[in-house]
Amino acid sequence: MDIFEKLMRLDRRWVFLFLIVVCVLTYAFDFEIPVLVEPEVEAIFDFVDTLPAGSVVMIPIDYDPGSLAELHPMTYAIVEQCWRKEIKLIFSALSQNSPGMADQAIRDISDSLKVEKEYNGVVYPPREIVNGVDYCFLGYKPYPAIIILSMGQNFRLPFPLDYYGTPLDSLPMMRNIQNYDDVACVIDISGTNSTDYWISYGQGRYGFPLAIGVTGVSTAQYYPFYGSGQIFGIMGGMLGAAQYEQLADNPGLAKDGMRVQWSAHMVIILFIILGNVGYFVSRYRARREERR
Amino acid sequence: MDFSTFLWTTFAAFLTLATYSFLYKDNPFYKIAEHIVTGVAAGYFAILLWHNGLVPKLWFQRLDDGDWWTLWLNSSKPWYLIPALLGVLMWTRFSKNYQWISRWPMALYIGISAGIAVPLEMSNRVNKQLYDTMADLDWANFLGQGRFFFLDTASGLSQLLIVIGVVAALIYFFFSKAHTGVFGATAKLGIWTLMIGFGASFGFTVMARISLFINRMQFLGGWGAEAFNASGTTPNENYTAWFQLFFWLMVLLVVGYATREIIIHVRGKAKSS
Known part of the structure; x- marks a missing residue:
């Protein structure tokens, strides 16, 4: 059995093991990967950044703990940016497992506002975030489509x-x-199909400016709505979160994970190339045998 | 971090490793983690519905003066009982003789949903996408602007590619004519367009799965920093006794299971030889 046949019969668990080792090693060594910011993420940052103090932004936290890895960094970066700029926030949680997690996130971010920080050359003094004054957390109600429609009234x-x-x-x-x-x-910011409801029943019915932060799995399917102008910005997965953190000059968990993303993607691309080489060489040999 | 939180975090670290053990093969630790996640999610959702739906809408209502009153006993909103009754009728599905009654609330629910959904979905997911697909070509900005000018979605080139891709993909799904000649070539272009779309989705999906793993590494890193002091070996003195008991119990479980697996594997090899 030559190397190409071995490649075709490689136990997938070796791939998993190799990937885990590479990810852990990359995570252990601290180095920075440059993050190029895309216009669809910049549009959201610019929109929020140009809002005057006292404006109100609504942030539905529509994701379960299963999507926390990709979407929590977006929530943390946007909410901190808003509160530093004294923008008031309305939160909702239309995904069934999100209210408790959202409440915890709101408290965490409130605590981080208690210290002075500098972002993009501007020093922001410490702030005490007060429930009912700086934000309102609406919580959860079932059937997001109906809830989104009725909030419009x-x-x-x-x-x-x-x-x-x-x-x-x-x-x-x-x-x-x-x-x-x-x-x-x-x-x-959603890890469920509530984004569809916000587009159709929210923006489509009431016409407010809508931006979305979604998981990597569903990012590609929402780009047509960005092209048609139904949403003015889109953040896709951990990369979108890292881009926002870069713009907000507030590096967090997403930017910290980009070096691992980079190495993991390199490994996967390498395995795709090796797998394809193995496949095509094996096919070529099989055809040559048939001809004989 | 207080001891209680630390203990639960340690248990979460164990569940994280138990879940990833599935990558090797299905095993009891993975099963435990899977059942806990399912049970906790179902229980949390049930309680959430109870406190956010049934209690405030049906049983208790808060008045302007802050007092609570019971809707059942002193109801000025008797119509609330109609959806309550419809909800109860759903439970007739458990009876073979009366399950037909559950079709009434289902019919009402589906009818209302369809009535709301059809015009809005048609307008926002079909018509607006059609308008955008058929937009005039922007010749003044044909190549696009910015750093990645060729990826500028507002450029004329992008608009042209979208039109060609949409038409070719639609032709691929037109099966009333044989896919031969120019028609076949266009259908082939359609399948390439679809493959590019699936490729983009696959790339994003890989990123999503790696993100989950990164988050778990970050979590385990944080847990490790809390559990061990700077030397990286000694348990944090605040939790020493309890931590050691819990940690070594988990280690014992894992080592025991791994030993059992090895014995089964060796015996299997011996039998086959």
């Missing part, structure tokens, strides 16, 4: 109370906010 229809049980009218920031007309944009 009034946030109080599906969510008379926020996640913590406080009536929305009791929250200072919600007193003058009725529906999507009162928010500057919606940035849906």
